[in-house]
Amino acid sequence: MAKILLELNEVDKHFGGVQAVKNLSFAIHESEIVGLIGPNGSGKSTTVNLISGALDVSSGAVNFDGHTLSGLSTSQRVPLGLARTFQTTTLFAEFTVCEQVMVACHCRYQSGPWQSVFRTKAGQKEESSEQTKAMEIIEFVGLAAVANVKASSISSAQQRLLMIATALATQPRLLLLDEPAAGMVASERKELAKLIMSIRDSGVAVLVIEHHMGLIMEVCEQIVVLNFGQRIAQGIPSEIRNHKAVIDAYLGGTH
Ligand SMILES: Nc1ncnc2c1ncn2[C@@H]1O[C@H](COP(=O)(O)OP(=O)(O)OP(=O)(O)O)[C@@H](O)[C@H]1O
Numbered sequence: 001m002a003k004i005l006l007e008l009n010e011v012d013k014h015f016g017g018v019q020a021v022k023n024l025s026f027a028i029h030e031s032e033i034v035g036l037i038g039p040n041g042s043g044k045s046t047t048v049n050l051i052s053g054a055l056d057v058s059s060g061a062v063n064f065d066g067h068t069l070s071g072l073s074t075s076q077r078v079p080l081g082l083a084r085t086f087q088t089t090t091l092f093a094e095f096t097v098c099e100q101v102m103v104a105c106h107c108r109y110q111s112g113p114w115q116s117v118f119r120t121k122a123g124q125k126e127e128s129s130e131q132t133k134a135m136e137i138i139e140f141v142g143l144a145a146v147a148n149v150k151a152s153s154i155s156s157a158q159q160r161l162l163m164i165a166t167a168l169a170t171q172p173r174l175l176l177l178d179e180p181a182a183g184m185v186a187s188e189r190k191e192l193a194k195l196i197m198s199i200r201d202s203g204v205a206v207l208v209i210e211h212h213m214g215l216i217m218e219v220c221e222q223i224v225v226l227n228f229g230q231r232i233a234q235g236i237p238s239e240i241r242n243h244k245a246v247i248d249a250y251l252g253g254t255h
């Protein structure tokens with residue numbers, strides 16, 4: 001069995017009186033695709049926020065590759081190998097696809113901001129290697145044809161792929177995807193499934209939140225099911241598909 005990369009240990013998160021995540025424990029192994037599903041408001045995005053550092057736990061622990069993440073900001077977690085996409089698209093509209101990915105690549109390179117300002121030799125060399133790296137990632141996610149188009153002018157499915165590209169540019173070991181297929185048609189979802197599997201094949205673990213069960217069942221090795229902030233089931237796709245508590249949660253009028 002592969003090594004555990006991420007571990008949530010009895011995690012709680014409350015917002016005032018609302019308990020968004022309750023006593024949640026699960027693990028993600030290296031190069032594993034794990035699905036996080038559950039009805040609306042069941043705590044999926046909150047869980048991703050607790051892992052990425054947008055929020056801190058109320059109690060319990062999140063451990064990543066031997067580090068305790070408590071108290072670390074998002075920007076302190078990125079260099080450890082954590083990257084995410086958001087449920088709603090967050091892009092710099094005026095940047096081209098390539099520029100957008102280059103900005104994300106930048107956080108992994110050595111030269112400080114003064115090197116971009118004064119355009120030192122080292123800075124210029126880095127800029128061209130960032131461009132090469134950015135183009136490799138853009139091709140990998142299937143956006144080569146729109147590399148020089150403004151992010152605001154590409155389709156919403158392409159914007160979702162661009163968010164994945166910018167996350168990959170930080171060279172994560174765990175990629176967190178919050179509803180990556182939102183707004184995609186069936187053929188786009190099929191391409192996305194292939195992309196998620198090739199990301200895994202390149203050695204990156206993936207946690208994917210999705211309402212499209214077809215995609216979840218196709219790509220995930222493990223599925224964790226939440227309802228009202230609690231884990232109600234965990235297993236391989238065939239176990240989850242026939243799990244009584246899961247069927248009840250989805251058909252119980254909360255979705
Ligand atoms: N910043 C916040 N302040 C207060 N309450 C919040 C906050 N974020 C989430 N919540 C509440 O926590 C609960 C879980 O929300 P969360 O966004 O994690 O659900 P979700 O499973 O991602 O839902 P969806 O499928 O609709 O995206 C909800 O009751 C929500 O209203």
Ligand SMILES: [Mg+2]
Nearest residue numbers: 044045046087
């Ligand atoms: Mg959500």
